[in-house]
Amino acid sequence: xxxxxxxxxxxxxxxxxxxxxxxxxxxxxxxxxxxxxxxxxxxxxxxxxxxxxxxxxxxxxxxxxxxxxxxxxxxxxxxxxxxxxxxxxxxxxxxxxxxxxxxxxxxxxxxxxxxxxxxxxxxxxxxxxxxxxxxxxxxxxxxxxxxxxxxxxxxxxxxxxxxxxxxxxxxxxxxxxxxxxxxxxxxxxxxxxxxxxxxxxxxxxxxxxxxxxxxxxxxxxxxxxxxxxxxxxxxxxxxxxxxxxxxxxxxxxxxxxxxxxxxxxxxxxxxxxxxxxxxxxxxxxxxxxxxxxxxxxxxxxxxxxxxxxxxxxxxxxxxxxxxxxxxxxxxxxxxxxxxxxxxxxxxxxxxxxxxxxxxxxxxxxxxxxxxxxxxxxxxxxxxxxxxxxxxxxxxxxxxxxxxxxxxxxxxxxxxxxxxxxxxxxxxxxxxxxxxxxxxxxxxxxxxxxxxxxxxxxxxxxxxxxxxxxxxxxxx
Amino acid sequence: xxxxxxxxxxxxxxxxxxxxxxxxxxxxxxxxxxxxxxxxxxxxxxxxxxxxxxxxxxxxxxxxxxxxxxxxxxxxxxxxxxxxxxxxxxxxxxxxxxxxxxxxxxxxxxxxxxxxxxxxxxxxxxxxxxxxxxxxxxxxxxxxxxxxxxxxxxxxxxxxxxxxxxxxxxxxxxxxxxxxxxxxxxxxxxxxxxxxxxxxxxxxxxxxxxxxxxxxxxxxxxxxxxxxxxxxxxxxxxxxxxxxxxxxxxxxxxxxxxxx
Numbered sequence: 099x100x101x102x103x104x105x106x107x108x109x110x111x112x113x114x115x116x117x118x119x120x121x122x123x124x125x126x127x128x129x130x131x132x133x134x135x136x137x138x139x140x141x142x143x144x145x146x147x148x149x150x151x152x153x154x155x156x157x158x159x160x161x162x163x164x165x166x167x168x169x170x171x172x173x174x175x176x177x178x179x180x181x182x183x184x185x186x187x188x189x190x191x192x193x194x195x196x197x198x199x200x201x202x203x204x205x206x207x208x209x210x211x212x213x214x215x216x217x218x219x220x221x222x223x224x225x226x227x228x229x230x231x232x233x234x235x236x237x238x239x240x241x242x243x244x245x246x247x248x249x250x251x252x253x254x255x256x257x258x259x260x261x262x263x264x265x266x267x268x269x270x271x272x273x274x275x276x277x278x279x280x281x282x283x284x285x286x287x288x289x290x291x292x293x294x295x296x297x298x299x300x301x302x303x304x305x306x307x308x309x310x311x312x313x314x315x316x317x318x319x320x321x322x323x324x325x326x327x328x329x330x331x332x333x334x335x336x337x338x339x340x341x342x343x344x345x346x347x348x349x350x351x352x353x354x355x356x357x358x359x360x361x362x363x364x365x366x367x368x369x370x371x372x373x374x375x376x377x378x379x380x381x382x383x384x385x386x387x388x389x390x391x392x393x394x395x396x397x398x399x400x401x402x403x404x405x406x407x408x409x410x411x412x413x414x415x416x417x418x419x420x421x422x423x424x425x426x427x428x429x430x431x432x433x434x435x436x437x438x439x440x441x442x443x444x445x446x447x448x449x450x451x452x453x454x455x456x457x458x459x460x461x462x463x464x465x466x467x468x469x470x471x472x473x474x475x476x477x478x479x480x481x482x483x484x485x486x487x488x489x490x491x492x493x494x495x496x497x498x499x500x501x502x503x504x505x506x507x508x509x510x511x512x513x514x515x516x517x518x519x520x521x522x523x524x525x526x527x528x529x530x531x532x533x534x535x536x537x538x539x540x541x542x543x544x545x546x547x548x549x550x551x552x553x554x555x556x557x558x559x560x561x562x563x564x565x566x567x568x569x570x571x572x573x
Numbered sequence: 574x575x576x577x578x579x580x581x582x583x584x585x586x587x588x589x590x591x592x593x594x595x596x597x598x599x600x601x602x603x604x605x606x607x608x609x610x611x612x613x614x615x616x617x618x619x620x621x622x623x624x625x626x627x628x629x630x631x632x633x634x635x636x637x638x639x640x641x642x643x644x645x646x647x648x649x650x651x652x653x654x655x656x657x658x659x660x661x662x663x664x665x666x667x668x669x670x671x672x673x674x675x676x677x678x679x680x681x682x683x684x685x686x687x688x689x690x691x692x693x694x695x696x697x698x699x700x701x702x703x704x705x706x707x708x709x710x711x712x713x714x715x716x717x718x719x720x721x722x723x724x725x726x727x728x729x730x731x732x733x734x735x736x737x738x739x740x741x742x743x744x745x746x747x748x749x750x751x752x753x754x755x756x757x758x759x760x761x762x763x764x765x766x767x768x769x770x771x772x773x774x775x776x777x778x779x780x781x782x783x784x785x786x787x788x789x790x791x792x793x794x795x796x797x798x799x800x801x802x803x804x805x806x807x808x809x810x811x812x813x814x815x816x817x818x819x820x821x822x823x824x825x826x827x828x829x830x831x832x833x
Contacts, residue, residue: 525778528778529778532693538693538694539693540694541695541696543698543699551699553699555640556696556699558643559640559654559655559680559696560696562652562653562654562656563654563656563657563691563694563696566653566656566657567656567657567691567692567693567694570690571692573690
């Protein structure tokens with residue numbers, strides 16, 4: 099039986115689906131569509147009614163749909179190094195027009211099925227059906243999938259109208275992240291990561307479109323100093339001027355104020371949802387927060403996102419009253435999962451956690467995206483604080499705070515090959531977690547988007563080791 | 574009546590078994606030089622039973638560990654990570670142990686121990702540099718046996734630097750050194766220092782506390798042990814049972830389970 103999905107989760111999914119659908123529709127109508135880094139002040143774009151897509155969220159989706167490798171490879175074929183962030187590689191390949199597509203036979207119009215795909219066919223008693231000719235299990239035709247190949251949207255669009263063009267367009271992977279419109283402008287704020295600057299500059303050059311850049315300096319103090327605020331505020335003002343020029347519209351203060359209200363309400367409700375993980379046992383699987391991040395990124399400044407998180411918090415409140423949880427197993431251990439998940443390997447990440455009764459009850463995204471402000475300067479300060487732009491003291495404080503509040507027994511650290519800044523300070527953080535919180539930490543190698551950098555057997559051993567260390571620590 | 578327990582350590586390059594009587598006395602052991610995915614585990618089990626002159630049915634509890642611990646369909650009663658098993662095995666052989674360094678076929682672990690139990694650990698990243706596999710690759714290029722590396726390295730008279738970043742890069746460095754006519758013994762000593770420097774980095778992340786015990790097959794290479802001692806500035810203890818340490822730990826955990 100399919101898992102029952104709560105009204106809050108359905109609402110959150112719809113919010114993101116609508117953002118993507120609205121952008122596609124806008125493009126059809128000839129309106130501008132932009133691409134934005136995840137922590138660019140969305141309030142500015144909202145003030146101009148702009149449709150914006152988020153390449154980080156898109157890349158995570160593409161990776162989770164198992165097309166990360168073909169897209170990363172495509173970027174490498176364009177000359178981008180394998181060491182560059184996997185999200186950036188996927189996004190750059192997409193910006194260059196590369197698309198993961200189902201292999202189609204142009205004569206018959208049928209997809210070419212990969213004989214190695216699919217699950218074993220089972221009879222009515224649940225037994226695997228063996229193919230007498232080969233002695234191997236038969237494949238369930240319903241689960242078999244076409245080969246995935248790389249296509250090029252520019253090449254397809256250059257074709258004359260006709261069957262081939264239609265078939266190839268239709269063959270592009272049908273999920274929303276592989277079908278976002280090409281950008282007309284890019285909004286880049288390097289608070290989330292320094293890699294953004296070159297990534298977005300590349301997109302702007304490739305697509306010959308304007309780049310609106312907000313540079314947030316690294317904060318080597320916990321408090322944001324006033325000079326930084328002045329510097330960034332002046333860039334916000336410039337971005338507004340650039341957007342006025344780009345759209346031909348005047349900055350709408352009312353719309354901006356509304357977007358700020360929505361962004362604050364989204365942040366408050368997001369934090370409320372995250373705080374339910376303080377309950378023991380938790381009313382939800384904390385791993386779900388990674389999926390809900392899509393709403394925080396793509397729709398923070400929209401009332402629909404704030405409403406959907408409100409609805410989810412009501413679902414969780416109900417779970418607490420009824421003593422239920424979305425966690426599909428009894429919670430024996432609680433950990434902080436540090437870093438971005440390996441999106442292409444989510445089931446593999448979850449499997450040993452489930453087998454050992456480990457719930458993720460803390461993620462750094464809770465404090466990092468749960469920011470609330472009361473005025474323009476506070477808004478500027480809030481945008482100064484992202485995981486890779488804050489000093490180690492602030493980073494440790496965020497994490498240790500949430501570890502204490504959410505009562506974790508251990509920390510699982512993803513040493514993310516895609517993210518050098520994040521992994522760069524993690525060794526010291528790990529030392530501090532062990533010293534300050536007295537809990538064991540285990541690190542594993544992986545990647546947020548490129549499946550070639552993850553080894554399941556190594557991960558399983560580290561998780562089992564962490565569980566055994568947590569067990570010893572509890573005694 | 575006595576309790577007999579078996580520990581099976583299915584590694585990436587070797588399969589090891591130990592049978593313990595009452596969690597105290599080793600009554601059988603076996604080692605087959607192939608690991609998971611081969612006939613090694615099955616042969617190691619048959620070997621240890623023959624060595625102890627016992628049958629599987631006489632075992633009160635069988636616990637599997639190592640990379641291939643989950644591949645023994647129905648042969649083991651339970652699986653545990655090699656981290657805990659190495660910690661337990663080392664604490665049995667050296668009751669004062671606080672730090673365990675285990676260099677296996679494809680991974681390196683440094684384990685912090687308190688009161689005989691694992692408290693924390695770090696492991697190598699995906700790269701094979703600093704592992705047993707690294708030494709195998711180098712031995713092949715040098716046309717020597719892996720087991721002879723320790724003695725050959727002793728004869729070194731000159732310090733040669735070999736990269737510790739990557740097995741493939743290190744291999745090409747070794748080939749260049751050979752092409753330049755550098756003495757094999759000097760290259761081998763350089764390889765030992767290279768492995769040691771990689772492992773030392775992990776040790777510092779956990780924190781090194783005496784006694785430091787080295788386990789796993791690579792601990793038989795005294796060149797590596799000495800290079801590690803030099804770089805860590807701590808004495809390192811090894812046991813003749815070093816290769817069986819994981820299996821011994823597994824048999825000890827099995828005894829704990831059987832005694833409950």
